[in-house]
Amino acid sequence: MKKDLNILIVGVGGQGTLLASRIIGQLAVELGLDCKLSEVHGMAQRGGSVVTHAKLAQKVDSPIIALHDADIIVSFEKLEALRYTNFLKEDGVIVVNNQEILPMPVIIGAKEYPQNIIAELEKTTKKVVVVDALKIAEELGNTKTVNVIILGVLAKNLGIEMEIMVKALQKCVKPNFFEINKIALEKGYEI
Amino acid sequence: MKKLMLGNEAIARGAYEAGVRVVSAYPGTPSTEITEAVVKYDGVYAEWAPNEKVAFEVAIGASFAGARSMVCMKHVGVNVAADPMFTAAYTGVNGGLVIVAADDPGMHSSQNEQDTRFYARSAHIPMLEPSNSNEAKEYIKKAYKISEEYDTPVFIRTTTRLAHSQSFVTEEEREEVAIKPYQKDITKYTMMPASAIGRHKAVEAREIRLAKDIESSDINTVELNDKKLGIVCSGVVYQYVKEALPTASIFKLGMVYPLAIERLKKFANEVEEVIVIEELEPFFENQMKANGIKCRGKELFSKQGEISVSIIKEKILGISQNIEKKDLPVRPPVMCAGCPHRGVFYVLSKMKLTVSADIGCYTLGAQAPLSAVDTVVCMGASLGIAHGFEKALGKEGSKKVVAVIGDSTFVHSGMTGLVNAVYNKSNMKLLILDNSTTGMTGHQEHPATGITLSGETTKKLDLVELVKVLGADSVNVIDAYDISGLEKLLKSELEKDGVSVIIAKRPCALLNRNYPSAFSIHDCKKCGMCLKIGCPAIEKQKDGSAKINPSLCVGCGLCKDLCKFGAIEEGKK
Ligand SMILES: Cc1ncc(C[n+]2csc(CCOP(=O)(O)OP(=O)(O)O)c2C)c(N)n1
Numbered sequence: 001m002k003k004d005l006n007i008l009i010v011g012v013g014g015q016g017t018l019l020a021s022r023i024i025g026q027l028a029v030e031l032g033l034d035c036k037l038s039e040v041h042g043m044a045q046r047g048g049s050v051v052t053h054a055k056l057a058q059k060v061d062s063p064i065i066a067l068h069d070a071d072i073i074v075s076f077e078k079l080e081a082l083r084y085t086n087f088l089k090e091d092g093v094i095v096v097n098n099q100e101i102l103p104m105p106v107i108i109g110a111k112e113y114p115q116n117i118i119a120e121l122e123k124t125t126k127k128v129v130v131v132d133a134l135k136i137a138e139e140l141g142n143t144k145t146v147n148v149i150i151l152g153v154l155a156k157n158l159g160i161e162m163e164i165m166v167k168a169l170q171k172c173v174k175p176n177f178f179e180i181n182k183i184a185l186e187k188g189y190e191i
Numbered sequence: 192m193k194k195l196m197l198g199n200e201a202i203a204r205g206a207y208e209a210g211v212r213v214v215s216a217y218p219g220t221p222s223t224e225i226t227e228a229v230v231k232y233d234g235v236y237a238e239w240a241p242n243e244k245v246a247f248e249v250a251i252g253a254s255f256a257g258a259r260s261m262v263c264m265k266h267v268g269v270n271v272a273a274d275p276m277f278t279a280a281y282t283g284v285n286g287g288l289v290i291v292a293a294d295d296p297g298m299h300s301s302q303n304e305q306d307t308r309f310y311a312r313s314a315h316i317p318m319l320e321p322s323n324s325n326e327a328k329e330y331i332k333k334a335y336k337i338s339e340e341y342d343t344p345v346f347i348r349t350t351t352r353l354a355h356s357q358s359f360v361t362e363e364e365r366e367e368v369a370i371k372p373y374q375k376d377i378t379k380y381t382m383m384p385a386s387a388i389g390r391h392k393a394v395e396a397r398e399i400r401l402a403k404d405i406e407s408s409d410i411n412t413v414e415l416n417d418k419k420l421g422i423v424c425s426g427v428v429y430q431y432v433k434e435a436l437p438t439a440s441i442f443k444l445g446m447v448y449p450l451a452i453e454r455l456k457k458f459a460n461e462v463e464e465v466i467v468i469e470e471l472e473p474f475f476e477n478q479m480k481a482n483g484i485k486c487r488g489k490e491l492f493s494k495q496g497e498i499s500v501s502i503i504k505e506k507i508l509g510i511s512q513n514i515e516k517k518d519l520p521v522r523p524p525v526m527c528a529g530c531p532h533r534g535v536f537y538v539l540s541k542m543k544l545t546v547s548a549d550i551g552c553y554t555l556g557a558q559a560p561l562s563a564v565d566t567v568v569c570m571g572a573s574l575g576i577a578h579g580f581e582k583a584l585g586k587e588g589s590k591k592v593v594a595v596i597g598d599s600t601f602v603h604s605g606m607t608g609l610v611n612a613v614y615n616k617s618n619m620k621l622l623i624l625d626n627s628t629t630g631m632t633g634h635q636e637h638p639a640t641g642i643t644l645s646g647e648t649t650k651k652l653d654l655v656e657l658v659k660v661l662g663a664d665s666v667n668v669i670d671a672y673d674i675s676g677l678e679k680l681l682k683s684e685l686e687k688d689g690v691s692v693i694i695a696k697r698p699c700a701l702l703n704r705n706y707p708s709a710f711s712i713h714d715c716k717k718c719g720m721c722l723k724i725g726c727p728a729i730e731k732q733k734d735g736s737a738k739i740n741p742s743l744c745v746g747c748g749l750c751k752d753l754c755k756f757g758a759i760e761e762g763k764k
Pocket of ligand 1: 219271570596598629
């Protein structure tokens with residue numbers, strides 16, 4: 001694994017991106033790295049576009065990732081992945097959950113939901129990983145595991161050892177949810 | 192132990208470690224989590240006050256009584272608290288008093304982007320600004336020392352990126368600070384002209400002493416590197432500068448008011464060029480220029496929005512990032528599925544009323560497709576503005592004007608507006624949207640929920656009785672989901688003389704998540720009626736028909752009431 005890691009987590013307010021950032025924070029503790037996380041609270045959480053910046057390094061200054069400086073963008077929703085590609089490094093990775101949540105302008109028919117988002121993403125970088133996290137979560141019998149499945153994919157693509165991820169996970173979820181989340185993490189890791 | 196903490200959690204921790212005993216606050220992004228975190232510590236009493244002015248006064252009282260106290264608010268809250276604040280600067284303190292004010296450059300969650308630093312200057316209150324969570328904790332402790340040593344309230348200024356970023360904090364033990372005895376002293380605690388004249392002198396003397404002492408304080412730090420460029424900055428901007436300009440010399444201001452002018456002059460002499468990088472107003476820059484320090488600042492950087500690593504690189508190093516412009520559908524925040532405000536705004540929009548609205552989740556009623564809001568200014572303003580419309584246009588001319596306010600906002604600063612309307616013989620029609628919580632800021636309790644910050648039940652403020660006592664001529668309560676009932680009621684109230692209050696009641700949809708099953712649409716006639724309420728769960732299909740997204744629908748049934756063709760069906764359990 002590289003020593004510096006800039007992870008941008010994006011999604012739609014209410015999708016539960018905050019657990020993902022908690023686990024990443026714990027990951028920094030396990031790896032003995034400095035870490036800063038920057039979240040959005042308040043208004044944007046009401047179904048708006050939300051973004052979390054997570055930076056891990058020997059020493060982190062700015063809590064916000066600069067343009068073209070993210071190693072990986074993890075998107076819980078397709079359109080949101082496209083919205084934030086300007087943050088990606090040239091050879092960065094995009095992990096995108098294959099889910100569409102229509103924004104209000106689309107819902108009321110004023111705008112169209114962009115077609116071919118995956119193809120558009122692939123124009124930005126060669127490394128686009130599409131995950132059908134909801135489907136996998138349904139197969140696991142717990143739709144709340146979507147974020148952990150996506151984290152599994154992230155860990156794999158960043159070369160983070162499974163063992164460390166599991167440790168971080170264990171400290172962030174309630175004991176009775178640990179087993180199912182561990183399986184979810186492994187599922188994501190296998191993709 | 193080292194722990195990742197939000198800036199706000201670190202401030203709470205700092206207050207705990209500093210031996211703070213009393214905290215009073217009113218929620219407001221990005222300051223809310225401070226109070227929610229501090230209440231969990233033993234030995235700290237914390238409460239939600241109905242507004243920032245009251246919260247400030249509570250903190251003053253606790254300070255006079257001899258305890259260390261803290262009051263927290265967002266930037267606009269400082270406007271509400273300004274009256275006691277300016278005079279607390281005169282009285283000074285007994286136990287230390289710290290004011291946390293959270294600015295929101297870029298307006299992530301605010302109605303303006305005022306720069307609170309000017310309050311420090313005009314009220315003569317020293318202000319510190321930390322740049323990460325650990326520093327936030329340390330500065331709180333320093334602030335109490337300064338407060339007691341210089342007999343003054345002290346500001347801690349934060350911004351959204353400090354408040355809502357997590358970084359590592361080293362936890363330490365709480366210092367038990369004894370309550371200082373209170374001694375009656377009207378020359379200090381009773382501000383009337385005779386004593387205030389004396390205190391004004393004390394304020395000036397104190398500021399001069401502090402300004403002198405700050406020159407040698409280690410709260411401001413100088414990093415001398417490459418002498419070609421010297422940056423002056425504070426707060427989270429310092430972190431951006433470190434990343435964008437790793438070789439620059441930096442003067443980091445920990446105390447942003449008063450400024451260590453002599454030390455800044457010395458720094459300016461040591462470097463070839465000084466650039467001031469600060470968010471919002473040229474607060475440092477103008478004071479530095481007034482003191483003869485040659486520097487540049489706002490000719491490079493905007494007064495609007497946030498500064499970032501990329502902006503600094505562009506303005507100073509000339510490295511511009513190529514940003515691909517994309518025409519994507521925006522995703523603004525929306526009223527949640529099942530939100531009890533939705534139906535109300537549908538009715539207001541349908542009736543083509545002029546809506547003087549207020550601040551809260553219901554401000555989202557301004558957006559398409561509801562587009563039902565005309566004006567929003569500040570918390571509590573809806574009533575005064577509606578009354579002003581009537582006094583300007585006369586009763587007939589303002590017949591279509593209604594004021595709309597949330598329950599928390601009504602208690603915060605709506606009550607006096609109602610008293611005014613009654614007193615001055617208005618015909619105001621007021622809707623109170625009572626969702627039993629302070630929704631926008633993340634569900635805080637308030638007097639009308641009957642529960643305190645620490646979760647205890649308490650006497651519940653009865654809004655119906657309250658508005659009656661304040662003099663409303665007609666008072667009605669209706670279920671916020673009953674849109675046809677509301678429309679009828681509004682029509683009849685608008686015909687009446689005098690002040691009418693309608694309380695539309697229904698708890699926030701996020702409070703009790705025991706939802707009925709999702710509804711569904713069969714044999715849609717494509718009339719588009721159900722799309723007019725802007726529910727995030729109802730999606731317009733390519734063929735013009737509507738479809739309910741079962742993963743988002745919470746079964747409120749509002750759409751079913753609107754469908755003339757009976758195409759919307761309740762979900763089966
Ligand atoms: C002076 C001031 N303090 C705090 C805030 C932050 N704030 C915005 S709306 C709001 C209250 C919202 O509660 P309520 O009126 O009950 O409406 P809801 O969001 O629940 O619909 C608060 C505290 C503010 N904008 N201005």
